[in-house]
Amino acid sequence: MDLADVAHELYALPLAEFTAARNARAKRARSEGQPLLAKQIAKLPKPSTAAWAVNVLARRRREELGQVLDLGASLREAQEGLDPAAMRALGRERSRLLAAVVRDGREAAGELGVKVSDAAAEEMEQTLHAAMADPEAADAVRSGLLVRTLTGSGFEPVDLAGAVAVPGALPEPASPPPAQQRPARGAEPEGTETPRTQRADADAEARARDRAQREAEQREAEESKRREREQAETDLADAEQGLAESEAELAEAQAQADTASARRNEIADELDRLRRRIDELEEDLAAAEREGAHADRARRLASRLAEQGRRAVQRARDRLAQLP
DSSP states (O other), X not given: OOHHHHHHHHTTSOGGGHHHHHHHHHHHHHHTTOHHHHHHHHTOOOOOHHHHHHHHHHHHSHHHHHHHHHHHHHHHHXXXXXXXXXXXXXXXXXXXXXXXXXXXXXHHHHHTTOOOOHHXXXXXXXXXXXXXXXXXXXXXXXXXXBSSOOOOOSSSOOOOTTTBSOGGGSOOOOOOOOGGGSOOTTOOXXXXXXXXXXXXXXXXXXXXXXXXXXXXHHHHHHHHHHHXXXXXXXXXXXXXXHHHHHHHHHXXXXXXXXXXXXXXXXXXXXXXXXXXXXXXXXXXXHHHHHHHHHHHHHHHHHHHHHHHHHHXXXXXXXXXXXXX
């Protein structure tokens, strides 16, 4: 199992379970003799709430998400073909579909016990909007591995730096065909005058692009600050989790040390008791030996006296036998 496989497992979990599961998975990789993989797993960042909710869409509402991304491809085609009518129609459909899919994402997140705030829902919509405008951003959203939300104006590539947990898990972007091989839909032959209405639409589109560019720059600045804040919050949560695990390991080690110390003291007390008992037994043995020696002397004396008594009895019997 490689890093991408582990990441797909972790980013599919409920948000509250991510940090503990990541740390446990890194610990397991170390125990299995995979220190590099363990280090890579430990560095996987916890996703923001909005990014996690988009990942939920990629896994639990894949069909609805596909409709959004397919509509984005159609919009890009209409823009490349300078088809204002199609762009207006698709733009209206985009607003309706984005709102519906964001509602689906909030509902799916709620099924997993996470309430997505209105602010996070806006970030979800910005991310989907960016994915509609940029094929590479669409691949990032489809991956289900987002760690932060995306923003994009539609005129510049979406910044994906640090947005995907395992960038190598995304497909390589396809190179667009040369411009001369991609004639714009509805383009007039060279030398044909553009109608006035088409020029007006082009001017309106240009103004809209400028306005969108300014709004995108403002959103990007706000997004950058938000990402920094979320990263700091994630780092704090990870540090607190690491501290909690370290303190738990310390408590376990202290309990083991206390148990070993109590056992050592118990054995030492038992040894002291046995030593005192040995001293007592040695004293008893010495006393018994003294008593034995005394008894032995008394036995020898009694034996001599008994022998003397036997001889006296025999002499008396002899004298008695000699009398008439």
